[in-house]
Structure formats: structure tokens, C-alpha cells
Amino acid sequence: MRPAKNRRVMVVGYDVATALGNNFADTWEQAAAGRAGFRRLSRCETTSRSNVVGEIPDWDPSQLPYVNRKEANLWNADYVFLTMETCRRALLHAGLEIDQQTGPRTGCLIGSALNGTDSYRIAMDNYLNRGPFKVSPYLLPNVCANLPGGKAGMLLGFTGPIFSPQSACASANHAIGLGARMIRDGECDFVLAGGVETCLVPEIIQGFANMLATIKINPKDRAAQDPSQASRPFSLDRKGFVLAEGAGVLVLAAEEAVRGLGLTARAEVAGIGWNSDAHHFTRPNEETIVRAMHDAIDDAELEPADIGAVNAHGTSTPTGDGTEVACLRRVFAKSLAGIPVTANKSQLGHSLGASAAIEAALSIEAMARGMVLPTVNHIPDPAFSDLDVVPDTSRNHKHEFVLSNSFGFGGTNCCIVFRGI
DSSP: OOOOOOOOEEEEEEEEEBTTBSSHHHHHHHHHTTOOOOEEOOSSOOOOSOOEEBOOTTOOGGGSTTOOHHHHHHOOOTHHHHHHHHHHHHHHHHTOOOOTTTGGGEEEEEEOSSTTHHHHHHHHHHHHHHOGGGSOTTHHHHHOTTHHHHHHHHHHOOOSOEEOOOOGGGHHHHHHHHHHHHHHHTSOSEEEEEEEEOOOSHHHHHHHHHTTOBOOOOTTSTTTTOGGGSOOTTOTTOOOBOBBOEEEEEEEEEHHHHHHHTOOOOEEEEEEEEEEOSSOSSSOOHHHHHHHHHHHHHHTTOOGGGOOEEEOOOOSOHHHHHHHHHHHHHHHGGGGGGSOEEOTHHHHOBOGGGHHHHHHHHHHHHHHTTEEOOBOSOOOOGGGTTOOOOBSSOEEOOOSEEEEEEEETTTEEEEEEEEEO
């Protein structure tokens, strides 16, 4: 096995689709303005009180030039076209042309927690109500986790490694970390890395509600009249996360490839820390989360005091937020009060396997602009009095390093340090 090249890895472009906008520019504008993108569910019908969600606005894949009627019928898992389009736009943002030289050196790692659940639901309905021969022969490809990345490769022309990291809500950070390692070691020069989630189907919504993970809106809740207030990480009255669809893709590149092609380095993947809890399938383990944060900082050859901002996992659950704060205290000690901690899920909701890539893109953009995004809907919790969550309004804040946290069901932890360029 040839030795690793130990190359530095840069982020040269990104794009997202979120509850705040179906592209990065719209998402950023709304996020910086302190708005939240939640509304009553319209994708489907449910009797659950967890019916405030994050839907991608104005997203209609049938309007994409490469989606004809036949394609739309065959590929009925919504994450397929969402992945293809987000990858296409991320490459445009990067200014990276896929050709005979770059194509074979470009990989694609797109994670997802639930994959083509919506396609399986359609197949099951057809099976029960129309008979077994009405199950689409495309069902299996639709539910294959690697398929969206494969379809993106068919559209865009890259032929490097394609696979889908599967680590629940940490999937996108694992994709970024694995992509960075592949570039560092010389396996690829470029990697499209991120996550996608199209999770708004009745069974998934009800399942999260039944496990007491998502917020249930009762008539007295402040979100009953204003759904935008449903997600409130680190807030005194946090009651669970808001389920959201979304996609995020970062374009990673080797430093010398950036120079050789005249691309713009927007950030560096400076450090990665990843491990597992061996504890419980949903309850986080403080010891391993602390170690993941320290490992990311150590991998970047930094000290905790060097971190200028934190993008928190911040789901808005009582236990999850409390554990993350306890871990941040152990990592940063007395300096924590001076480090802004942003929870993007207060504005975007929790898009599961896509969330970490979206948060990474927003964190990198914020560093470039010398600011930090807010944690909205915040009512101070006296238990977190030492935590600066940037309440409700964006703030000017120059910083060189941001720690982005992501933790998933099954006890998967992945923390990444990005360095601003």
C-alpha cells in the first residue's frame, strides 16, 4: 500500500437546500436575518401534534432541465434529484469543471439517515392496494444509499469513488471527514461530501413523535400561533427537535489542485475527531463526546483556546442540549463564556443526515464574513448562564477556527475543526 501524501484539504465550494431556502444564497440571507423556516406540514397528512416541520420552499424537481416525466416516475425517492441538483450547484460555486482530468479524480460521499423511505412507502401502498406486480422494479435502486451520488455522477461526469456514509445524524460530518482523508492520502483530488434527507412521511413523523424526540405543539405552546418558534436549542422551554428535510454538499480539494486550477480556497478541513459511545442508542455519552471534541482540536494541532466559535449539534432536546453543554464546559473550561455557540437547528430544524453539511457551509460562510449566526427563539435557561448562544441576532465576530459538532443515533460522534482562509 502506497504511503499517504499528507496533503492539506480545502473547501472550495458548497450549496444547500433548507427550510430557509432551496439554495445557499437564500438560506444564508434568511439565516443572517435571524429568521426560522418552520411551518405546518404540507408534504403529507398526519394526525401527530409534531406537525410543525422544516420543508424546502419552492422545491419542484420536475422543473429541472434533466428531469423528464419518465425520470420523475422511475426515481420517486425525493433524495435522488435533491442530491443531483445540490451537487451540480456546489460544483458551480466551486468553479470546478469536471472533465477527462478531474472526473476520475473526483469522488462523491453523500450520507443519509433514512435513504429512500418515501419510495418504499409508495411501493408498499402499491403492493397492498394494487397488487405485487405494481411494485416498481426501480424500488431497490431508489432505496440504495449510494444511488443519489451515482446519479449525480451520471449527470456531472465524475468517476471517482462513490459511497454513502451511514451514521444517522452524524452522516454528513463523517462524509466530510472521510472525503478529507481520501484527499489527504492521495486517493482523490476532489470530493463532493455531505448529506441529504427527505424524511417528511407520516410514519417517520409519527415514529419520532412516539419516541419523544420531536416537539409536540399543544395549544398553549408559543409555537401554536407562530410555528417559527418551534425549535429553541438551549432555551428554557425546549421540548424536542423540529424534523426537517434538507441537503448540503461541500466540494473538498487538495491544496495543490486548488492552486493548479486557480480555484478559491474558502476554508481548510483542519481537524477531525470521531468515535462511538458504546452506551445507548439515543442517549449521548459525555465521556466519548468530550474525547471527540478534543480529538478534532488535537488533530488540527490546536488548543481549545484557539477555537473562536462553536457550531453546536443543538437539537433542542432537554437531554441532548444539556449533555452538549456539559461537554463544552469540560473541553473549554472557563473560556467557554467567551466563545459564541450557534445552533443552526433553531432556524433550519433537524435534517438528520444532511444537517452537519448544511451547518458546515454556514459556519464557513460566517467565518469568511467575520460574523456568527444566531440561535433564535431563545429564552435564557439559568442552567446555561455561562453559555453565549448568540441569541436571536447575528453578530460581528472575527475568528479563524470553528468547531462543528455532530452526534447521531447509535452513539456516533463526529466533530470537525474548520480553519477560515
